[in-house]
Amino acid sequence: MRGRSAVTCKLGGGIVARLWRTITGAKAQEQYDMVSQVQSKAISPFAAGVPAKSKTDLKADWNAYAASYDLLSLYNPAYQDLLLEFKNILPQVGQPEVIYDVGGGTGNYSQIVAKAFPKSAVYLIEPDDGMRHMAKEKLSGLDNVVYIDRPFQEFEAPGEDGPRKADFVICAHALYAMPDPHDRLAELRGLLRPGGMMFLLDLGRPMDVADWRAYLFAHLRKKVGLAKALHIFWQGRQIAKQNKAIFKAQQDNTYWTHSETEIASAVEQAGFEILSQKTAYRGYSDLLLCRAVPLRKD
Numbered sequence: 001m002r003g004r005s006a007v008t009c010k011l012g013g014g015i016v017a018r019l020w021r022t023i024t025g026a027k028a029q030e031q032y033d034m035v036s037q038v039q040s041k042a043i044s045p046f047a048a049g050v051p052a053k054s055k056t057d058l059k060a061d062w063n064a065y066a067a068s069y070d071l072l073s074l075y076n077p078a079y080q081d082l083l084l085e086f087k088n089i090l091p092q093v094g095q096p097e098v099i100y101d102v103g104g105g106t107g108n109y110s111q112i113v114a115k116a117f118p119k120s121a122v123y124l125i126e127p128d129d130g131m132r133h134m135a136k137e138k139l140s141g142l143d144n145v146v147y148i149d150r151p152f153q154e155f156e157a158p159g160e161d162g163p164r165k166a167d168f169v170i171c172a173h174a175l176y177a178m179p180d181p182h183d184r185l186a187e188l189r190g191l192l193r194p195g196g197m198m199f200l201l202d203l204g205r206p207m208d209v210a211d212w213r214a215y216l217f218a219h220l221r222k223k224v225g226l227a228k229a230l231h232i233f234w235q236g237r238q239i240a241k242q243n244k245a246i247f248k249a250q251q252d253n254t255y256w257t258h259s260e261t262e263i264a265s266a267v268e269q270a271g272f273e274i275l276s277q278k279t280a281y282r283g284y285s286d287l288l289l290c291r292a293v294p295l296r297k298d
C-alpha cells in the first residue's frame, strides 16, 4: 500500500511538474541556475554550444507583450506598489501643465496623471502599435492625452515653435530598453523647463525570471487558489517569455543595466538634481524623483 502511494505520488509529481513547465513555458530550475551562475559571474549564458543570436533578436517583443501587459497591474503586487508610489509623489510636482510619459506602454502612468491633472496636456510617447492601442482603449474616456507614435530618439524635442517644454516627465521602465540611454537622459532633460520634475523608474539589475515566477505564483496561489493561479500564469505566458528576452538583452548589453550609483551619476550628468532615490520593484529597479537644473542652453 505504501509502495503504491509512493508511485502514485511520484507519477503525480511528474504530471504536476510537466503541467507546470507547460503552463509557465519554462524550465524553472534550469533558468534559475543559469541566472544564479551568471550573477555570480561563473559562466556566460552565451557560452559555447548556445547558438549566437543577432543583436536585433535580443530585444523584447513589445507588441507580443502588449496584450498581457496589464496582467501586471491586475495581479503583480510589486507593479501595483509602483503605481501607488507614483500617485504618492504627485503632490510634490505641483500643478504641471505639460506632461510627457516617455515609453508610456499601455498608459498606466498616463492614466493616473491625466486623471489627477485633468487640465494638463499629457503626451504619451510610445512607438509600439500594440502597446499604444491598449493605452488608447484604456484611456479613451480621457480627452487630455495625446499619443506620439515614434521612438523617443526620433522625437523632436519641444522648442519655441513646437510644443511647450514640460513641467513633468515620466519615464517608467523604458530607458534601459532605449539605445544610448545616456543620450536619452540628456533628451529627457531637454523636454523639461528648468525646475521641471522627472519621475524616473528604471530596471537596473538582471531580470531573474525564475525569481519573479516563484514570487508571483506564491502570491497568486495564496490570493486566488491553485487553479486560478495556473490559469493566470497561462494567460500571462508572454510576460515570462518577454522577460526572458529582456534578461538576454541585458546580458548582451543591448539593454542597459546599472547600479544605484551608476544611474544617479548618469542622471546628474544629464542636468538633473536628485530629490530622492530608492531601489524599487523588489530590488530590480531604481526610482528617482529629479528636478531639472538650469542649463546654459535653457
Ligand SMILES: C[S@@+](CC[C@H](N)C(=O)[O-])C[C@H]1O[C@@H](n2cnc3c(N)ncnc32)[C@H](O)[C@@H]1O
Binding pocket: 062, 102, 103, 104, 105, 106, 107, 108, 109, 125, 126, 127, 128, 131, 150, 151, 152, 153, 171, 172, 173, 174, 177, 178, 179
Ligand atoms: C516595460 S514597458 C513599460 C511601459 C510603461 N512605462 C509601464 O511602466 O507600464 C517598456 C516600454 O518602453 C517602450 N520603448 C522601448 N523602446 C523605446 C524607445 N526607443 N522610445 C520610446 N519607448 C520605447 C516599449 O515599447 C514599451 O512599451
